[in-house]
Amino acid sequence: SQQGEEDPQALSIQEGENATMNCSYKTSINNLQWYRQNSGRGLVHLILIRSNEREKHSGRLRVTLDTSKKSSSLLITASRAADTASYFCATDQAGTALIFGKGTTLSVSS
């Protein structure tokens, strides 16, 4: 069953602009993760945020988590062409599984 759902499905911006992607989920979570996937490659882990955290930073990435709204956002500041990729959120469910959303496809043009 799908837990996380990203929004928008696709996003096109210019280099230097900020990109914001959102993830909504249905049931309570313990942790939420964000991944990036470049075309033809595997997923790369970006950030893990715990349910008791509200915000986390890693370089140009900023992730927020609002458990009351069951949502998270990923902000990429000062986007570069190399940020062009699909971005997925993943949440836990009972047991060991991570449930991934369908992803947001980000295109950054120079």
Next chain:
Amino acid sequence: ETGVTQTPRHLVMGMTNKKSLKCEQHLGHNAMYWYKQSAKKPLELMFVYSLEERVENNSVPSRFSPECPNSSHLFLHLHTLQPEDSALYLCASSQELGQGGNQPQHFGDGTRLSIL
């Protein structure tokens, strides 16, 4: 550079063939996963192994048969596949088996499988 290597990268096979996908992780992790990624669908978890023991099998058809001979290697044996099985098959590993989604997963670049 991911630390998780999958071979082959591309595979074309007929519906009656038997083939195997291989995954090797060089990260010293204890848990390994197989996922299926189809166009316009969320990533689907197929199998989970922890210390070479299968701990999860998400109602995957028996034409997919996993094998984990040691904590560094994972195989997916394929036989009598259907056209709808064409997809990208991704292998991943994590330090330990995830509890509550607390383990980042490291992915290989996948095997692009096409069934004729």
